[in-house]
Amino acid sequence: MNAADPVAQAVIYTRTGGPSVLHVVERPIPTPGAGEVRVSVRVSGVNPTDWKSRQGAAPGLPLAFPEIVPNQDGAGIIDAIGSGVEGLAVGQRVWIWEAAWQRANGTAQQFVVLPASHTVPLPDEASFDLGASLGIPALTAHRCLTISALGSNRLAPGALGGVTVLVAGGAGAVGHAAIQLARWAGATVITTVSSAAKEALVRAAGAHHVVHYRTQDAAASVRALAPNGVDIVVEVAAAENSEWTANVMAPNGVVAIYSDNGGSQVTLPIRAHMVTNTRIQFVLVYTVDPVSKARAVADVSAAVTDGALSVGESGGLPLHRFALDRTDAAHAAVQAAVIGKVLIDIPG
Template sequence: MRSVVYTKPGDSSVLELVERSTPEPGPGEVRVRIVVSGVNPTDWKARQGGTYGDDLPFPEVTPNQDGAGVVDAVGEGVDGLSVGDRVWLYMSAAGRPTGTAQEYTVVPASRAVPLPEGTSFDIGASLGVPAMTAHRALTTHEDGPSRLAPGALSGKTVLVAGGAGAVGHAAIQLARWAGATVVTTISSEAKAALATAAGAHHVVNYRDDDAAAQIRGVAPDGVDIVVEVSIPKNAELVAEVLANHGVVSIYANNGGDEATLPVRPNMSVNARYQFLLLYTIGDEALTAAAEDVSAALRDGVLAVGEDAGLPLLRFALDDTAAAHDAVQGDAVGKVLIDVAAG
């Protein structure tokens, strides 16, 4: 089979396309024929050394956590999945040497989730890291739900920072599905159009001098949940618009590893700052996210494509390096790698 691998950390030039034997699933595992592989910032950061440092945990690594395809073989003891099932994958390369940038991959059965009928492989490959991160970000409020469903966030106002990104896009869709009023901050008219297409009720350019006033105009009592991509850049704005007992769910370090928080405004509203990383949130939270994301899919939520607010940028498997570079270069949209025909 064709597989993209790297044997040392570095820029995208360390990626190479090779031929490898098709793997066999062990007990509790399934083999999936990958149709589409999804690329996220975590993939290039891990490849570059941000996850493992200078020493890789395996002699050879195949990148990409997310993907979608068809179950091709089932290991002993697997229930609920059969050969021929269409699935989406999450955390395929977490603690394992092989991700989805190859024609076949083996994963624990729990990381292969059935795709509802009518859901495309493109949508399936766009879930994983973005949708499950968004789910966690929306379920950390001290008075909010731990699960998402229609009505779960009724009466809540959610502010999504960076609504044109993949996590922001999923957060908008999931929050609206769950009944929240959704405000998003963006930096341009083009990104405002994407966030609106995703379902945001209100868009605000965070560069406007009156951005806080615009958000307060929508939510006079403040926003309950902030899905935050860059707290170093947005700390002042967030502190101005947070509701009493509001939570700021921080899922990325865009803008740097250090932030300065204004104490008095946060103290006065009993603010909670919740950091989150998908790989360490635990099996209970992962299972809840996978189940709720699947429910949203069955309801027709989480569409992708320009009309849905998330343009698709497509690459071939032998152009995986270019796909990684596109994500690292902050390409607007979801980067997908076409591995095989569906």
Template sequence: MSTESHTQSAVVYTETGDASVLHFVEREIAEPGPGEVRVRVVVSGVNPTDWKSRTGGAPGEKPPFDEVVPNQDGAGVVDAVGDGVEGLTVGDRVWTYLSAHQRPTGTAQQYTVLPVDRVIPLPDGVSFDVGASLGVPAVTAHRALTVAEDGPSRLAPGALEGRVVLVSGGAGAVGHAAIQLARWAGATVITTVSGPEKEALARSAGAEHVVNYRDDDAADQIRAIAPDGVHLVVEVSIAANLALDLAVIAPRGTVASYADNGGDTVEVPIRPSMVLNARYQFILLYTVGAAALAAGAEDVSEAARQGVLEVGEEHGLPLHRFPLAETAAAHEAVENDTVGKVLIDVA
């Protein structure tokens, strides 16, 4: 489609609720302002935060803007740049993150206008599918792997050498990225899963050791692999898993919790945590701060350039594709805990 028509296909909602509030419409193509970039979206990625934002915090709650285009992540090609933009030019392949954060328009549309700091060059040879899968999952995983007291604060080959990382829920999108990034950085990676199908995915992602968290002796299995304990836990369900985490964590170890799966409250035993000097770090990309986001985006791009963050079933993350007109179905797939990555083909 040419921008000469001045309209584009987009998915919008004007009220919060289930996926039925999403509507496929034609809307104006916006011009980039100072410090902004317009991206022709090729692939849009869907994450749990997208449907949770669409649902809202309470029944009848108004969206933050009169009309919202959902989806935080995407990949495409720079189509236009505003005044003062440096480092990006028309025709550059890019990936985006936090595209809809505090803004009315995300990536569920053919053209999206974003602040330049949310648009990252997509390395040569890295597919748009990978680009659309980086934002929320990979940057969250990066943050989780860089919050320990004893470091590192950045990821690169060797950064986690000698460390043992436990990834809870290794078959999920964040868990998948955490396995890949931790292995790239030199860690020994253990992951917990619920069964053989997810074990196969975690191993395809690169996990060296896989434990079924439902086993009565799960802690013993992990301790057999890591007798001195686990240095860092990337945790998807701290409410359900804290007892296991404390049974296997090393002194000064960190539990980095990025989701509330399994319960929205957790009871922390004080004395066992104190004896271990355990650190609990809660993670939400929206509030981690600009420096951590920039570091994450830079390291994630380099990992992708080195072929680390591949997607697809053969790499441990099955892809589920939807056309833009079926964005509601894509949201429902994520909401129903579909195993793998949900992508929307926009272009």
């Protein structure tokens, strides 16, 4: 690096471990290649997979790349475009998804170069905070809502009309996105929470009905709200919920399991699910097939344009902000399961 070369700040790690392995460096500003764009990042979003990737299976393990910039999601402004890119322009506001999957450069930096397909136009009325909160949570929620054997593989107004969706743990980032996307698509949404504070959040997000699973009989309460059963369960804690959710399924319903909160092993009551022809579907957004993922990006973008997605306390997803040089604290907050969305403000 020559003294005259323009540089920018980036957070990197060169070995697995706790948040302390993250540190800020200055690196040359990258140039986009064919099919790529460079984004001046304004806000970086942190997801659980970001800290899990950084932590690895054990401290100090070698990485796939000499150094890695964390964080999959973000939002900013395109400031350079490589050859062959169509439909995007310098100066355009975009949201970023899956920046660091099998790549070394996530969004915890001032400038990120990534495939053009991983940037999506962000309407002027949509904040960078919203843009940085989409990505992995919204795409995961979309997948969970569109894998029913009887439903649509797309989301749009009316696509889930007549469908009842149960969102387990609706106060989380994926749960929040699932509530809002399901409402936008016309579903009736029931969600479970563990406290009055979380009930306020899921109601702000748009849930029609709320069940307190610690003080109510969850199965009986859901059955009372949905006598014909639940068509889709967006499941964050199958190990804890599998016994009772089996008793609330509608015929040909689906349980979409996207996380292992509460335990990594699940026991399923076979007979109950057999009677209802339940589908048990595991979801990891990173390995979803490209066609389904492209549909998800398009549908989430349409929901943003329609104003169906919101963040912040009034939108049901509190925001926790950190400076770039406190990315370690941001990762620690997500690792500690803070309620809401953790965002990192990137200096311009």
